[in-house]
Amino acid sequence: MHEQTLFNISWPLFIELALHMGMGVIATLMLSHYSDNAASGVGVANQLLGIFILVFNVTSIAAMILIGQRLGANELSQARQFARSAVGLNVWFGVIVAILVLVFGEPLLRLFDIQGEVLNYGLIFIRICGASLFLESLSLALSAILRSHGFTKESMIVSIMMNIISVIGYALSIFGLFGMPITGVIGVSWTIVIARAFAVFVLLYLVYKRIALTFKVQDIIKINKQDIRDMLYIGIPSAGENLSYQFSQLIITAIVASLGDASLAARVYISNISMICYLFTVAIAEGTQLLVARYIGGKQYDRALKRGIKTLRIAMVASLTAAVVMALIGSPILELFTDNYQILAVGVPILWAVVFTEPGRAMNIVLMSSLKSAGDVRFPVIIGIISMWGIAVTLSYTLGITFGLGLLGVWLAQGIDEWFRGIFACKRWLSKPWERVRVKNTAKSHI
Template sequence: MKTVKQPTLFQITWPLFIEIALHMSLGIIATLILSYYSDSAAAAVGVSNQVLNIFIILFNITSVGATIIIGQYLGAKRVQDARQTARSAFSINLYIGLIISVLVALTGKQLLGFFSLEGQTLVYGETFIKIVGLFLFLEAISLTLGAILRSHGFTKNAMYVTLLMNFVSAFGNVIAVLGLFGIPVLGVAGVAWSIVIARAFAVTLLFFVVYRKLSLRFRLKDLIQINRQDIKSIMNIGIPSAGEGISYQFSQLIITGFIATIGEAALSARVYVSNITMLCFLFSLAIAQGTQLLVARQVGAQQFEQAHARGVKTLKIAVFASFVSAVAIAAFGTSIMSLFTSSPEIIAIGIPLLWASVILEPGRALNIVLMGTLKSAGDVRFPVTIGVLSMWGIAVVVSYVLGLQFGLGLLGIWIAFSADEWFRGIFALKRWNGRKWVQYSLTKGESHEQNERRKATEAV
């Protein structure tokens, strides 16, 4: 068995930064390439990805739960417990992935029907969601294996796999849309198959890396007899943790329905601006995830003051970086939007949204960092409670009022997004500084020596 690494924040974060950038660029590249093919195709794939993201968040129930539990176990020196949790997480997500893949493939058209897509846009969306949806189980496996690696400090290896996956996907996208090497133009179907092939390639590599770095094998008996206590522990952490994300995606689906009533230009602008502004919170996501891994270990080792200080320091860096990047993107907004579309109407809708993001993104950074650190400390119910109240009570309601009733369109919806992010972020800051999360540590009150005596007693 390999020695568990004790990485620094920088060692964890820079590979995470590149990995998240690569994951984001996967969607951005597909959208950019499809925009040259058809604005309708780009809009259809953007909406389809929103639907698929809901199911991907379900996979995060297991991977997030496993990440937190493994991190705290490693901090408490309970390495064998961490390895058993990893095996159980893999088995759980494999079954969930297979069930959801069949479900999405069979109901893809009905799921898209909510957005009132019509004509060729609906045809593009149905093609994409059926192909990618049928193989969603690959993403379930990938998320779990990546979480296991990152929990043990091997963020660099997960980054390399994502880099290769992106290369395969981007290369396939170009071939599908441009018809290179004598291959006919396949359009949306070709882009969908490129994503599937890239994910299959990534899963194969991740299995190899997990075995090489952790000497961890996934056995048939792990699939047949999943440890019940592991299921309970993972779900107790994972369901509330992922609940916030599930609520967010559903609220975004409702809001996308609002946008669809405004018009196809607004829908396309939303897809393009959302892809562009991903760059604003890229750094926040990376440093937040790195901090979560460290905080989980510090909480597991009962180093609560160090964990609190780490969260506050990360917060300051993330808010500053997101503000600067949002201003830079807004300043060059016309040029950036022109990369995605030549439509003056879409560009005109998008530019004010980029400037509105200067207010939105620091609030999002506040939210991302602190909600993540609370979850890694084991305080998982507070984020979902505040999240559900804010997303539906502020984001959805205010989007409808400002966007549709007051006629502000997408700008009104972006104002609602800003209010939602800042509301949740401020509550998270109060919770973090209040230190109530200390009581939720999974290993609180049990030293390593006590744990060893406990296990010896159980064995007898």
């Protein structure tokens, strides 16, 4: 297999991540021109579907790491077997989740305390898009297979094509272009189904073309049990960490909401702005995760260690630079979102708290994902859950409410959480965790 640089792997991932983030904003903006209630209903339904999509990431993240390790060890037939098992497992996950969403969609939506028109729009969206979740599951598995083989550009091209289909479909549904009927949420929902189906067909073709890998019905019916165990061993802790993060953020949002509307709006806007700071970090962290998996598989442990540290330096410098620039030109950036002076008064000082938070977040993202590639899957979860709840949630209340620092206190608490996890991850990485994993696995067949 040809040698790849971090840049070659990461720049398509960066564009793909930017497109994913951007599409949510575009869909919300376009729907808001159709109806505020439609935008709200679809926003809530999408949040719900997002939690289910985390389930599919269980296998796709694990498959990416395990296939990468097998390729690094030159065990090509085992890498192909893992790819088939990942697709088979994700098909079953997708079908089960789609049925659950169709059966329990309405009671789950009602948990968000929405009603009337907002609930009706949410239900339309969840019934149409929920039924097609198995397509999302399948495309995530196929993308993971391509990425693990280093074909990140192909995955990016599929995302670009999906986005083009989506924008055209949204425009036709919402604005009724070329004399087409305005179908609103129904049209938007079917556009997503069409885009997902298109992605699956193109990804199947690319997997066949680039890796010469085809799938049979047998791969879905009879999945290798050891492969399932190995994927769940890596995937379940990662999913648990993600779910814990989502729930801790919900609690923090409730704390911010108690501070008033201006603080809540400022948090939403600054969270969107700070995404720009860590978008680059997430892309190079994913690229590093692929390379580390290969190096560990090939027993190139020193190379893996150096790669993690080198990426860490790049990510911390880049995120600090981006955060400082954002803070220096804070007011004009926030004014793109709002002209409400109360929100601006709360928000502008927070941009300097972002400068404190982002380098810690970069350390956390890069090294925690590298640790998972090295087979050290439990440590990131344990530290993550302790820190999210023991520091981020607890300190958000203490600094924000008890000490009266408001949103600034909440942001500082999140910064302390990121630095705490980042420093622990750094110590763990420098202790060469693969040596522990290697000793532990002499008697086991895991990873």
